[in-house]
Structure formats: C-alpha cells, structure tokens
Amino acid sequence: MPAVRDSLFAFRRAPLLSALSITTIAFSLFAVGLFGLVVVNIRQALEHVEERVEIRAFVSDKTPMEQIALAANEVAKYAEVQSVDLVTQEQALERARKELGEFKDVFEAEFLPPSLDVHLKSGFRDPATVHRVADRLKALSFVDDVRFGEEWITQLYKLRNIAGVAAVALGLAFAAVAVIIIGATIRMAVLARSREISIMRLVGATDGYIRRPFLIEGFVKGILGGALALGLTWLAIHVVSGYLSFQTVFFDERAALIGLAAGAMMGLMGSAFSVGRHLRRV
Amino acid sequence: MIRFTKVTKDYPKLGAALNDVSFSVGKGEFVFLTGPSGAGKSTILKLIFMEERPTDGEVRVAGLSSVTIRPRDIPKLRRKLGIVFQDFRLLEDRTAEANIAFALEVTGTSRSAIAGKVSRVLTQVGLASKAMSYPRELSGGEQQRVAIARALVNDPVLLIADEPTGNLDDRATRGVFQLLRDINASGTAVLMATHNLDLIRRSDYRSIELNRGKIVFDSAEAARAAIERFAE
Numbered sequence: 001m002p003a004v005r006d007s008l009f010a011f012r013r014a015p016l017l018s019a020l021s022i023t024t025i026a027f028s029l030f031a032v033g034l035f036g037l038v039v040v041n042i043r044q045a046l047e048h049v050e051e052r053v054e055i056r057a058f059v060s061d062k063t064p065m066e067q068i069a070l071a072a073n074e075v076a077k078y079a080e081v082q083s084v085d086l087v088t089q090e091q092a093l094e095r096a097r098k099e100l101g102e103f104k105d106v107f108e109a110e111f112l113p114p115s116l117d118v119h120l121k122s123g124f125r126d127p128a129t130v131h132r133v134a135d136r137l138k139a140l141s142f143v144d145d146v147r148f149g150e151e152w153i154t155q156l157y158k159l160r161n162i163a164g165v166a167a168v169a170l171g172l173a174f175a176a177v178a179v180i181i182i183g184a185t186i187r188m189a190v191l192a193r194s195r196e197i198s199i200m201r202l203v204g205a206t207d208g209y210i211r212r213p214f215l216i217e218g219f220v221k222g223i224l225g226g227a228l229a230l231g232l233t234w235l236a237i238h239v240v241s242g243y244l245s246f247q248t249v250f251f252d253e254r255a256a257l258i259g260l261a262a263g264a265m266m267g268l269m270g271s272a273f274s275v276g277r278h279l280r281r282v
Numbered sequence: 283m284i285r286f287t288k289v290t291k292d293y294p295k296l297g298a299a300l301n302d303v304s305f306s307v308g309k310g311e312f313v314f315l316t317g318p319s320g321a322g323k324s325t326i327l328k329l330i331f332m333e334e335r336p337t338d339g340e341v342r343v344a345g346l347s348s349v350t351i352r353p354r355d356i357p358k359l360r361r362k363l364g365i366v367f368q369d370f371r372l373l374e375d376r377t378a379e380a381n382i383a384f385a386l387e388v389t390g391t392s393r394s395a396i397a398g399k400v401s402r403v404l405t406q407v408g409l410a411s412k413a414m415s416y417p418r419e420l421s422g423g424e425q426q427r428v429a430i431a432r433a434l435v436n437d438p439v440l441l442i443a444d445e446p447t448g449n450l451d452d453r454a455t456r457g458v459f460q461l462l463r464d465i466n467a468s469g470t471a472v473l474m475a476t477h478n479l480d481l482i483r484r485s486d487y488r489s490i491e492l493n494r495g496k497i498v499f500d501s502a503e504a505a506r507a508a509i510e511r512f513a514e
Contacts, residue, residue, distance in 0.1 A: 196373055198371075200388055201357075202331070202371070204358070204388060204389060
C-alpha cells in the first residue's frame, strides 16, 4: 500500500509540521470539547431540576383510601407518568412539619387533604404535557384541586430552549472554525509537498492516487488531534471541578467516540478540501 | 506520434506564446527544438504532455487529441511519455532507486516487477552502482541520468527533454546526449528542446527552430524543399 506508506513517511519527513498540525487540530477540537462539556453539564443540571417537576392532586378528604389507591394505580398507567405517590393526611402533615417551620407545633392532620403526587417521565416534563396531565387529574371526581409550579416550569423550559439553541449555534460556529483551522494546517502540508505532487503528475499519477496519502494523513492527524483534545478536556474538567461546588460530568464513552470520529472526519474533510483545491490550481 | 495542426496558444496576461504552428514528429524520430528564450519551446512541450491546452488548433500525441481528451485520460497519456527537465526534478529525500520506482508505483506496477525494471534502467543509464545514493550525493550529470532512467522506466514511446543539458558541464552534456541517442536508437522517439547549437551541429538530426511563437526553420522541410528543387 504505497498510500499508507507515503502518509506515514510524511510524518517522519516533517515531524515538526505534523506535530504542529496535530496540536492545532487538538486545540481547535479542545475548544469544541470544552464548550461541549459546558453544554453537557448544563443539561445535566437542568435534568436534575426537571426531576423535581411534580403534579400534586389534592383529594377530597372524604374519599375512601381504597378508592384513592385504585385511582393512583390508574394514574400510574398514563403514558407520561413515571410514578405516583399516595400521600395520606399523616404523611402530608409529616412533610409539612419537615419543610415548613410554622407546622412544627401542629399535630392534627385532619385539615390537610391527602394527595396523589405524580412524577412525570423524562421527556414529558414540558409545560404542555404537565398541563394535559393536570387537566386529566382535575377531571377525576374526587380530586379537589391540582397544583404544579406552572410559572416555574414555564421559566425552566424557556431556559432549556435557550440553552439548546445556544448550544447548537455556538457548537456549529466552533466546529466551523475547527474545520477551517484544520484545512489551513493541512494546506501547509500540501504546499510543503507541492513539488512532489507536480512530479507525481508528470509521471502519470491520477488525482485519486495523489489524494490518497493526504486523506490518510488528514484522517490520522484528525484522530490523534481528537484524542489529544479529549485528554486535554478531561484534564481541564478535573482541574476545574476542584473549584466547583457541584459534581461535574465528563463525556460518556459514546460521546468520546463521536468526538474522535468528528476529529477524523474533520481531518479527512480538511485534507480533501485542501488537496482538491491544490490539484485544481496546478 | 506528435502532430500539431495550426496550433495557437495565448496566455491571458503574456499574450501569444505560439501562433499557427504546424509540424509532426514520426515514430522513432529524434528532433531538436531550438530558438531563443521565450520562443515557445517549453509551451510546445507542455502542450505535448497536455499540461496546457491550445487556444486554437489541435495537438495529437500517441493517438490522443487535445480537442477530445478527458482530464482523467491525461495520466494515461503521460504514462506513454518520458519527461526530462533541466532541473532534474528528483525527490531529494529518496534514493536514486526510489525516485525511479516512484514512477512505476503511481501506475500500480507490482513490487516484484518494480525491482527488476528499476535495476534494468539504472544499468542502462550507467548508474547501477549508485542505486542507493541520494540526489545530493550525485553530480549534475548523474542526477540527470537518474531523471532519464525515471523517464524510461515505463517504456515510453516518446521521450521529451526540456533543456536536459542546460545545467551540465561539457563532459556531462556529451554523456547525457549520447544516452539520449542510444535511447533513440532503441526505437523511442526523442524531442529535445535545447539552446546548445553545438549539439545540433554535431549530429544530423532534424531541428525545428522557433522564434516569437512561430516556426522559422525546420530542417526536414528545408531538406524536402532542396530535394524538390534538385528534382526540378
């Protein structure tokens, strides 16, 4: 395989230029990686907050417990519902005493209504779904009132949407900058070998033959740059998390592999673009 | 082998490099292309290996026409040609042997066949003992021999040489010229652009002289005219 040999030969022949390209790729992907980590951690934090989305259906206190238990089982079967907790009057008092200071001297539970505390599945915690489930609960004959932090949920989802759009826009911008930088470094490698390319053409090499070692080189540089960026990101998050009061998360295996594949693709695309441009010009 | 029919080549900024040029070179011929700098010699060579296309007219080389050739067929044409330059154009980081093998690798020749062919051409150009030398370790004449060996290794039907002795001393010039004659004697057509009038005078090969993009003298035409005059 002359193409593989030539691409490895290029690393040996110009180690400094190769190291420079890999480092440049690594740093541009490092910027993408750091941004990705911020996104992952914000999403993680939002998910924690979202888990607290809960609909509380207060049941008329004359309803027999058996009927409430049956209703709880029914509600648990809703597609959107993750779990239903049946809170008796005593449990409601216990919770109130724990959460609210003014209840600490109250020992009578009769005035507190029992409730069904409904937790929704992930992906069903948006304001529309919450409203829909709340309306279904409200329609139950023995339910007096349904409460959920409507304003809070709306704000949370607004924040989530803004974060999502910002992540996509900034992520694309970072990725575009990375592709441009990678293309430029590979262009340097192509220019350094322009004499060789012109000789190859003279002796009858096809453009595909000329292109192949550069594509392999770009692919390998992309993977190495991606791996280095991953290492740098890991190091950065470990250093930074020491100064943060909350638990940070790193990319899972799948995301790390996607990162490496993205590095390889960027290397490949940068090479294809640079060599293609050079071949069209000479 | 080569046929130029009313070929004109204009460069957008430099103007006309060739103007209505017609000539042909047959199989196994040795032809000198001569004339002052800027006369159009290099343009003719570039048109032959189709690095350039004519603005007008047609260039036919080894059965392929500049009018109809597709870009993907140009490498196929170049594999039928051997091209040698004044500045050798060797890869400095490869040995003589690797420089020659390079021309075979691009054509997809098998490794085992490459070794045999490289050794044969190195012997042919008298450099069998320098196979492992790098260009910087070779004299100018030896580097040009490596370049000629690279041009020969694909068994070309036509060898194009652009001032191949331009950078060489007299001794090396004679050696390289003799090598080109030997190659021609074995059946390969040779088209050699040169400033060296001494070489032209010392041999009886056909010469085509260019000036300002036009053919001003073709010894074959002159000979033909002389024969016709004699016949009259």
